Amino acid sequence: MNTAVLKQLFAFIQKEFYHVFRDRKTLLMLFGVPIAQVLLFGFVLSNEIKGSRIVVCDYAKDYGSQEIIRKIEASKYFKVQKAALTHDQIEAELRSGNIKMAVIFPDHFYNDLSHLNKAQIQIIADASDPNTATTLTSYLTSIINDYQAEALAQTNVSQTIVPQVKMLYNPELLGAPNFVPGVMALVLMLICAMMTSIAIVKEKEMGTMEILLVSPLKPYLVILAKTIPYLLVSLLNLAAILLMSVYLLDLAIKGSVLLLFLESTLFIISCLALGLWISVGAESQMAAMMTSQMSLMLPTMMLTGFMFPIENMPIWMQGISYIVPSRYYYTIVKAIMLQGLGFSAIWRETLVLAFITFVLIVVNIRKFKIRLA
């Protein structure tokens, strides 16, 4: 690109930023919605944990179990109810929602601990609300660890209590920290595809597109100038979502941040291409918005596995999910963020995503040419 073309591009991008920053509705969509979604999905789900009702079944009734139960009772997170329930009774209680978790001390707990230096505690949690289940379990584990540390300080003998954690109803904890990758896919799709398509259709509606086509601007410059601002805004949003996850929701990014951004850029480009595709067909901003919502937002919510596990869907729906770019992005983000995996674990998804993006770009270039002829 020579400097003259760069100057044209710059003038255009500057104009696009004026549009973005002057329209309150656009601003709200671009920055308000992502923040609200992260907060809604994250905070509301994970913050109501104080005073959770749990049941403690103490079959040991010895010094050790009493000591730990006292600590649990002292914690503000739990409201303890003591009862010697059978396994079936515990399940019934969990199912009815009366309790969130059950803690079971087996016979001879303290005896095992002081003679074998090793004992077990069973924890059964209701994982249908996976966020709460993990949080409660980790609170409890930290209380147990606390007890062990004190015991070590007193006796100088290292004793190990092994918590046997059992997550009922949702053993893989689908849903919990998974919402962040899901929201990322959703937000990027929203901003890139929907906002780009609206921005382009707006030019058509206003009649300014004609002027742009008559000008010496090359069509690819129009497309670049229309998409670059949203690419930048999307990356900014991505950074904001990640910062919020790390600092507000305590969800650490386990893998490479650079890889995450590179993969996100690929996904963003595919979303921008989708937005362009919609804008070529749509005649009004309303139509562009409806098309984006029906054909992009819904599949992103339903078919990526972020709200409902894909494995449980009918085969034909699973089939559709294979062409939804967000599905691959969601898997990629989960692998990088939550599992800390590297590129070798996600190259297949990356390849598919790159292929979809490539096809979309080719289709767009052809469509754009046809329209000009």
Next chain:
Amino acid sequence: MDNIAIKADKLTKRFGDFVAVDAITFDVKQGEIFGFVGANGAGKTTAMRILCGLSVPTSGTATVAGFDVYKQAEEIKKNIGYMSQKFSLYEDLTVMENITFYAGIYGLSDKEIKDRGAELLDRLGITAEAKTFVGSLPLGWKQKLAFSVAVIHRPKIVFLDEPTGGVDPVTRRQFWDLIYEASDRGITAFVTTHYMDEAEYCGRVSVMVDGRIDAFDTPANLKKQFSVNSMNEVFYQLARGAKRKAD
């Protein structure tokens, strides 16, 4: 030949069986104000899109500013200005931002943008409104601003597609003063219009019926030829014979 701005010879555009533009032949002189009139659906817009480099003709030849419409669309685009019937400035940008944007995409330098922008504001008498959002200007001002922006890169030819739609008569008159001024500076104006009083202002007028040019001369000669007193009657006599329905 230097003083010919647009030349079309048997220019034709077909869409399948439909002949939108049927072998039209005409020429426009440099600096001339050329009226391109015709009923809706007569083929004006298609012809104009060809001349602007947006559409490739099926047959015939045409040059715009000396460039071939088949091979040199990019060169044509650099040498023309265009103003559409829809209002074509960005309402959420200020007057000066619109000027900067359009001048920028035509590749003017920063200094040129500054100088010509100031000159344009001065000529329209809206220097004080440079930082006003275009959306809050009265329609007449907007139209005049849109025209001035369309010629800010000093094109050889400016295409005006029904530029005065919805504008009151006084503003229309003022708008035509701007076209005359541009013409005096040597800019050719190619104007489509529905208003026959505006056709009277043009140097020469072509009347399109069913894709053909059925009449082509100065307004005075056309009136003489059809033995009537106004362009309105000329147009009416020609358009009555049209077979195509307006869409």
